[in-house]
Amino acid sequence: MSNLSxxxxxxxxxxxxxxxxxxxxxxxxxxxxxxxxxxxxxxLNERLIEEGKExxxxxxxxxEGICGTxxxxxxxxxxxxQRGTATCQLHMRQFDSGAEIVIEPWRASAFPIIKDLMxxxxxxxxxxxAGGYITxxxxxxxxxxxxxxxxxxxxxxxDAAACIGCGACVAACPNGAASLFTGAKISHLNLxxxxxxxxxxxxxxxVEEMDSHFGSCTNHGECEAACPKEISIDNIATMNAxxxxxxxxxxxxxxx
Amino acid sequence: MxxxxxxxxxxxxxxxxxxxxxxxxxxxxxxxxxxxxxxMAITGLVGIGFVLSHMIGNLKAYLGVVTEGxxxxxxxxxxxxxxxxxxxxxxxxxxxxxLLRLGLIGALVLHLHAAWSLTQLNRKARxxxxxxxxxxxxxxxxSRSMRWTGLIVLTFIAWxxxxxxxxxxxxxxxxxxxxRNLDASLSRVPVAILYIVANIAxxxxxxxxxxxxxxxxxxxxxxxxxxxxxxxxxxxxVIVVGNVSFPIxxxxxxxxxxxxxxxxxxxxxxxxx
Numbered sequence: 001m002s003n004l005s006x007x008x009x010x011x012x013x014x015x016x017x018x019x020x021x022x023x024x025x026x027x028x029x030x031x032x033x034x035x036x037x038x039x040x041x042x043x044l045n046e047r048l049i050e051e052g053k054e055x056x057x058x059x060x061x062x063x064e065g066i067c068g069t070x071x072x073x074x075x076x077x078x079x080x081x082q083r084g085t086a087t088c089q090l091h092m093r094q095f096d097s098g099a100e101i102v103i104e105p106w107r108a109s110a111f112p113i114i115k116d117l118m119x120x121x122x123x124x125x126x127x128x129x130a131g132g133y134i135t136x137x138x139x140x141x142x143x144x145x146x147x148x149x150x151x152x153x154x155x156x157x158x159d160a161a162a163c164i165g166c167g168a169c170v171a172a173c174p175n176g177a178a179s180l181f182t183g184a185k186i187s188h189l190n191l192x193x194x195x196x197x198x199x200x201x202x203x204x205x206x207v208e209e210m211d212s213h214f215g216s217c218t219n220h221g222e223c224e225a226a227c228p229k230e231i232s233i234d235n236i237a238t239m240n241a242x243x244x245x246x247x248x249x250x251x252x253x254x255x256x
Numbered sequence: 257m258x259x260x261x262x263x264x265x266x267x268x269x270x271x272x273x274x275x276x277x278x279x280x281x282x283x284x285x286x287x288x289x290x291x292x293x294x295x296m297a298i299t300g301l302v303g304i305g306f307v308l309s310h311m312i313g314n315l316k317a318y319l320g321v322v323t324e325g326x327x328x329x330x331x332x333x334x335x336x337x338x339x340x341x342x343x344x345x346x347x348x349x350x351x352x353x354x355l356l357r358l359g360l361i362g363a364l365v366l367h368l369h370a371a372w373s374l375t376q377l378n379r380k381a382r383x384x385x386x387x388x389x390x391x392x393x394x395x396x397x398x399s400r401s402m403r404w405t406g407l408i409v410l411t412f413i414a415w416x417x418x419x420x421x422x423x424x425x426x427x428x429x430x431x432x433x434x435x436r437n438l439d440a441s442l443s444r445v446p447v448a449i450l451y452i453v454a455n456i457a458x459x460x461x462x463x464x465x466x467x468x469x470x471x472x473x474x475x476x477x478x479x480x481x482x483x484x485x486x487x488x489x490x491x492x493x494v495i496v497v498g499n500v501s502f503p504i505x506x507x508x509x510x511x512x513x514x515x516x517x518x519x520x521x522x523x524x525x526x527x528x529x
Contacts, residue, residue: 012387073386076388076390077393107382109381109382174392177289177381207288211289213381216374216378216381218374218402219468220392220396220399221399222392234478240473241474243474244474
């Protein structure tokens, strides 16, 4: 264990959704390399509060990479320079003494800034509400293996289900698209037998809800690189394929 | 954390299914960004098909003069006439070519409209840009410059038509004399450079486009996924190498119009000069 010294933080401060924001510079004279990135911000905030200044507002909750609450664009990368982790799993050992670290909130029109580094990600909830569920009376817990699912299918579904809804895909996308999030939520259910009954209705509703908030996918692949759960852009292809199918299937059903 | 913002209306499918009156099927599909990407992909595929066959057709320039009976003519001129004669007993002279052209024009218009509206959508989706520098991880030059390479190619298409179809900017233009016009245009060094630059832009556009269209239409299969980028690079390389060879061949004299080498068939002004 060793210490880092003289970290310069350039942090985005914004008083409210409609205020003019600005970068503010703070110095961390010394910090353990075992501190997490958020702990470093906690230490900064304690100091700011002691000095009678306003603490930097940022989202955080579980701090173990499973809740999807933390965000932060760190040095131009969503969730910072480490692949496959959320900001809360990023540690100061990833940085060097004397480094300047630029911290910005997620930027997307659908994610308005609430304050400082905290954004409102509720359009994701709107997308899930549009169809990211199964409408079936589930009763008590069923026996294991009651519905046979091939292992690769279960794996693919679980990989998609790993999405924690943090919004890094939108933040990293040059177009502010939410295709990876929506694709993951759709694939997660569409791959499983339980999801088949509402497969096309779900896909159509979720894609169209997504469309009213976010940009479009141009297949850069930045989302996949930024995703703390390393969700594959294969899920976007699954979504696209099912969306076109939904148009055919629904049309057939409606015409009868 | 206290919920600071009010929730929007719930858009559950159970209550609101079919609530909104839907447009006719294709317009309905085109209404969303995913549908527009289908249009981008399919019209792009039409474009790739055209560019590839255009390049292969142009290779006839290397075959030089052919002899048919007593007449000698440039092979590519024969090919040009053949295009007008396509399906001739079924359709009158030139009709099939015009049908193909209308298809291409339609595809181009749709490709442009979809690109334009998606660009507008994407601008709106991030109305406030990042204030610090982004550090892109995998987005490459091709994917990030699609709009620019697309505009270069669009401008080039206009020039190319004015040069070798209409002859407006080709000082020595004779309608139907493909080989002669090709030589007349590409012998000008600035024009040759323009063709080379535009074709490299086309290749960059096609590299991302060819890969990207698989994703857009959901053609994603673990069996062939690893071939998609390679296929895109292959298509782009074949087209660029083929097309760039023409200005180079003209400048180096491999393609060189000789009025005395032919006896037929288009009225080649200057033939007797």
